[in-house]
Each structure stands twice: as structure tokens, then as C-alpha cells.
Amino acid sequence: MNRNIFAGLLEIVKDRVKQREVLSGYTSFHIGGPARYFVEVNDLKELERTVKFLKEKKTDYFVLGCGTNVLFSDRGLKGVVIKLGGEFSNFSIAGRILTCGAAVKLPVLLKAAVERKLTGLEFSCGIPGSMGGAIVSNAGTVLGTIKDVLSEVKVMSKTGKIKSVTAEDLKLSYRHSEIENNDIITGARLVLKESDTDEICKKIEAVKRKRGLQPSEWNNAGSVFKNPAAGVSAGELIDRAGFKGFNVNGACVSEKHANFIINKLSASSKDVSRLISLIKKKVKKESGAELKEEIKVINYNGRCLT
Numbered sequence: 001m002n003r004n005i006f007a008g009l010l011e012i013v014k015d016r017v018k019q020r021e022v023l024s025g026y027t028s029f030h031i032g033g034p035a036r037y038f039v040e041v042n043d044l045k046e047l048e049r050t051v052k053f054l055k056e057k058k059t060d061y062f063v064l065g066c067g068t069n070v071l072f073s074d075r076g077l078k079g080v081v082i083k084l085g086g087e088f089s090n091f092s093i094a095g096r097i098l099t100c101g102a103a104v105k106l107p108v109l110l111k112a113a114v115e116r117k118l119t120g121l122e123f124s125c126g127i128p129g130s131m132g133g134a135i136v137s138n139a140g141t142v143l144g145t146i147k148d149v150l151s152e153v154k155v156m157s158k159t160g161k162i163k164s165v166t167a168e169d170l171k172l173s174y175r176h177s178e179i180e181n182n183d184i185i186t187g188a189r190l191v192l193k194e195s196d197t198d199e200i201c202k203k204i205e206a207v208k209r210k211r212g213l214q215p216s217e218w219n220n221a222g223s224v225f226k227n228p229a230a231g232v233s234a235g236e237l238i239d240r241a242g243f244k245g246f247n248v249n250g251a252c253v254s255e256k257h258a259n260f261i262i263n264k265l266s267a268s269s270k271d272v273s274r275l276i277s278l279i280k281k282k283v284k285k286e287s288g289a290e291l292k293e294e295i296k297v298i299n300y301n302g303r304c305l306t
């Protein structure tokens with residue numbers, strides 16, 4: 001069966017399918033074991049054929065963006081990892097309308113918007129992820145989120161059909177969107193506004209100042225926990241619980257920002273998960289707050305545990 005799957009994928013994407021590809025090289029945490037199969041698809045036709053083929057073979061898949069908020073298992077993933085490339089990395093701007101593929105990185109779009117004196121994406125400064133990932137998590141800060149500029153999203157279903165959904169359809173909220181299981185975001189349309197370059201740059205500098213306390217010098221996956229609804233930030237609760245600098249075999253709570261776990265000494269996924277569990281238990285005991293993960297913890301079977 002495995003030979004049949006590899007042969008089938010090879011026919012679809014040629015040399016862009018790999019076996020036992022180590023996932024640590026595709027995540028900002030630099031953690032994760034091998035994927036049974038790793039496939040890069042470059043256009044809608046390839047994606048459609050791949051999705052239909054895997055459905056026929058009853059084989060699970062996981063769509064990986066830039067890997068900036070993902071923690072894979074040390075065992076890796078037994079199914080197929082799909083990474084979008086090629087035409088999914090293209091974008092265009094006509095007037096105030098920005099149309100892009102799901103694989104376009106947010107820094108690229110922000111730079112293009114600034115050059116055209118368009119405002120609305122300043123919140124994305126410092127977010128290294130892709131458009132697809134930004135939509136799934138409604139990425140942003142208190143200064144704005146993708147919801148504020150998103151108009152339409154192109155999605156491929158598990159049967160290979162493309163459909164258009166509005167931002168309202170996705171019911172975007174804090175770090176949440178309602179993407180149906182196994183649906184793949186392929187592209188999006190954003191509506192920006194015209195502005196003065198100086199004003200845009202001021203907003204960007206404000207975001208940079210806010211992000212200045214983040215430990216960018218170490219491998220990490222961004223904020224580990226969502227902020228509780230109570231108003232106190234997750235970082236503050238973790239700091240109060242005495243976790244700054246706390247270390248589990250190289251998985252360490254940042255001294256700069258307590259809501260960041262950094263991979264300081266070749267930590268494993270097990271180490272990070274252990275640290276997450278310790279933090280949740282102590283914060284719950286001391287403050288009563290139940291922290292929920294913002295990062296996606298993916299087990300060997302490809303299921304998201306958070």
C-alpha cells in the first residue's frame with residue numbers, strides 16, 4: 001500500500017514528493033520527526049489530484065504553511081504533509097484590492113502594500129507566517145487582525161472542489177476561524193485603504209515596539225497560549241507563577257516574554273509538551289485561569305491536540 005501511495009504521488013508531483021522527510025527543518029521551533037510522505041504542490045490542478053488520490057487511498061494529510069505555530073511529534077507524522085508552493089506564492093494588487101495565494105508570506109505582502117501606500121496590514125509586522133495560516137488563526141494583535149481586511153477566501157474541499165467563502169462565513173474571532181475539517185485554503189482577497197506613507201510607517205513602528213520584547217533570537221513558535229478572557233495576559237499569569245527561565249531539557253520559558261517557549265538546547269516535542277503541561281497546572285492552581293494553547297500541537301496521527 002505504501003508503495004502504491006508513493007508511486008501515485010510521484011506521478012502527480014514528480015520529484016516533489018519525499019519519503020521520511022524530517023519536519024524539524026520546516027518549523028520555527030526546529031522540532032519534529034519524519035513525515036511518511038512530504039509533498040509540495042505548485043498549482044490547483046496538482047492539489048486537486050493529490051487530495052482526490054489521498055481520499056481514494058483513505059490516507060490522512062496535513063497542510064503545512066510556514067510552520068511558525070506548530071509543534072510536531074518527535075515520531076513525526078504517519079500520513080502525508082502537503083506544502084503549497086508555486087502559484088500559491090503569487091499575489092497581485094489592483095487599486096485597493098490585494099489578491100494572493102495561501103502560501104504568500106505576510107512580510108512580502110506588507111512590503112508591497114507599503115510601497116503602494118496602502119494601509120491595513122501593519123498589524124502583520126513581525127509575523128513570519130503565510131496568508132493561509134493567518135486566516136486559519138485570525139492572526140494579529142490588539143492593533144488589528146486579518147479579519148479587518150479579509151474579504152473573500154478560496155477553499156478546496158476534501159473532494160477537490162473549489163469554493164469561495166466570505167470572511168463572515170468563517171466567523172473569525174480571537175485566534176479562531178471555522179474552516180471545515182480537511183478543507184484547504186488556497187487563496188484570499190483583501191481590501192485595503194489608501195493612506196500616507198508616513199502614517200503607515202508610524203503604525204508599523206508602533207507594532208515593532210510592541211513586539212520588541214519577543215525572543216526572536218531563539219527558535220520559538222510565537223505565543224504559546226491564548227490570552228484568557230479575564231483581561232490579564234497569559235504572559236503575565238505565567239510570569240506570576242514563576243516560570244520565566246524555567247527549563248525542561250532545553251525547552252525554556254523566555255526571560256523576555258513568559259508566553260514564549262524557546263528551543264534553547266535541542267529540545268524535543270516531549271520536552272515542550274511537558275513544560276506546557278506544568279505551566280497550565282500551576283497557573284490553574286494559583287490563579288484559577290485555564291490556559292489554552294495558541295500553537296497547534298500535532299500528534300503522530302496528524303490530529304491537532306489543541
